[in-house]
Amino acid sequence: MGTISKAPNVQIILYPQYPEVRISGFLKGCKSAPSELIRMRQEGRILFFGIRHNGTVLGYVTAHDSPLANEIRAKEDLKQTGVFRELPLTEQADSKTIVLRELGRIHRRGWIQGKRISKRGVIGCNSSNAGGYTLEAELGILPNGFSEPDFLGWEVKQHTVSRFGSTAGRITLMTPEPTEGYYREEGAEAFVRRFGAPDRIGRADRLNFGGIHHVDRRCERTGLTMVIHGYDFEKKAITETGGGICLIADNQEIAAKWPFAGIIAHWNRKHGRAVYVPSMCRKENSARFYQYASIVRMGEGTDVLLLLDALLNGQVYYDPGIKLEDASTYPKLKRRSQFRIKSADISVLYKKMTSESVI
Known part of the structure; x- marks a missing residue:
């Protein structure tokens, strides 16, 4: 030995x-x-x-x-991920089969009341994003902010639809915090005070930083332009290791930046294999119930270059929801830096995308 x-x-x-x-x-x-x-x-x-x-x-x-x-x-049937081939250590069913089996069980449960897993166990949940929490609870996933796949090496993404079979709607891909620029140097609260604006529907003493940001287009709500520094779209190559995704002010100051190193680590690790699960929601006496579809989409084989291309093509965009409540007294900050995509465009991020039945 x-x-x-x-x-x-x-x-x-x-x-x-x-x-x-x-x-x-x-x-x-x-x-x-x-x-x-x-x-x-x-x-x-x-x-x-x-x-x-x-x-x-x-x-x-x-x-x-x-x-x-x-x-x-x-062995000619080994699954390939990037340059690696996966060597199974047991003869049990592969992870894809197990994921589909579990999603089938959840589908057959019908309408499930909103819930989530906490450190105290399973508790009720009635928030607007309870559809994802409920699915995670059914799979035994404890909500966390780590850049790791959710279940057996698969990232599980729930998204709400009005009817099964529809590809309408948007999907939140990732919510990484900027690690450079004014946001990091002065803090998120100072960032919202400088680049945010009063609440648009009149909620008192609240500042919001929001609005859809596409690459190379100035967002009127924030006055910032999203750019990608150090990526050659024609050559499909990162040309500057110190580059990244940036929000730039009119005076060319970097308001926020996500360096390539962090984006690469997050994206390739968490999104190498992902399953997208549609759900419908209904309310009963103010409680939310969720039903999950019998057909899901499974993406395999991604690359950060596919993500960067989708950003440059306008398919992926930055759509933050950062808010500062009680801004003039005892400020309460909620961070939400999210990159999103239309559900119908999700296949551009994967080398292989299939629709799978869970029943």
């Missing part, structure tokens, strides 16, 4: 000029590194990665002519 040796200097480097991503540093500081296999650049060698429950990543490399390499090459 082999031993485990730490490789403390492994790093992933983006080279936008090629473009490519390289992983290196396996040997430096690693006491029992497979130096011969790593240094000789042997064509056909195979590198395995495995992730433990605690997040530790294990790596193992084997020679091109080893029995293990020959066995892996003989």
Whole structure:
């Protein structure tokens, strides 16, 4: 049985000029590194990665002519995600089958009263976004803000429709906070006071920062223009590692910025596989009930470049809902920086999109 040796200097480097991503540093500081296999650049060698429950990543490399390499090459049905092929460790049903089975169970339940999972257990929920919370509760998902898929490696996205079969409506893709610019430097409250506006329907002492922002179009409500710095649309390549998605003021000041590094990590990790579940809502005595569709859409194989293209094409847009209540007394801030897309356009973000029956 082999031993485990730490490789403390492994790093992933983006080279936008090629473009490519390289992983290196396996040997430096690693006491029992497979130096011969790593240094000789042997064509056909195979590198395995495995992730433990605690997040530790294990790596193992084997020679091109080893029995293990020959066995892996003989497997023609391995699912591919990006440059990686997934090697199932058990003979149980694959995650896609399990997800569809669970969604079928939820569909057959009919109308379900709004609820969500809290640290205290399952509690009732009657908020406007309870459709997503209710679906998560049925799947046993505790709401969180981590950039990880929701269920068995699949991101689960509920979206409300007026009737099943409709692709109308909008879907919130992600809600990352800006990590650079005025928003980060001066704080979200100062940002809303400067770029926000009084509530449009007259709610007293409230400031809102909202309005749809498309790339290269000035939003009249905020006076900001969304741009993408460091991406070549024609070459489909990131050309500046320090670039990102920015909101720019008329004086060219960066009001808010989402650097590429954070967007890449969030998008590729959380949206590699996603299932989009339509739901309908009805009210009974002020309580909300939800029913989930028998047909869902499943997207597989995404890439941050597809997201950037969709932003430049106007299909994905920034639609924040940030509010500052009791602004002149005891301010209460609610952050909601959301990127959205029309439901009918969701397929542009995936290399493969299928409609699947859950019954």
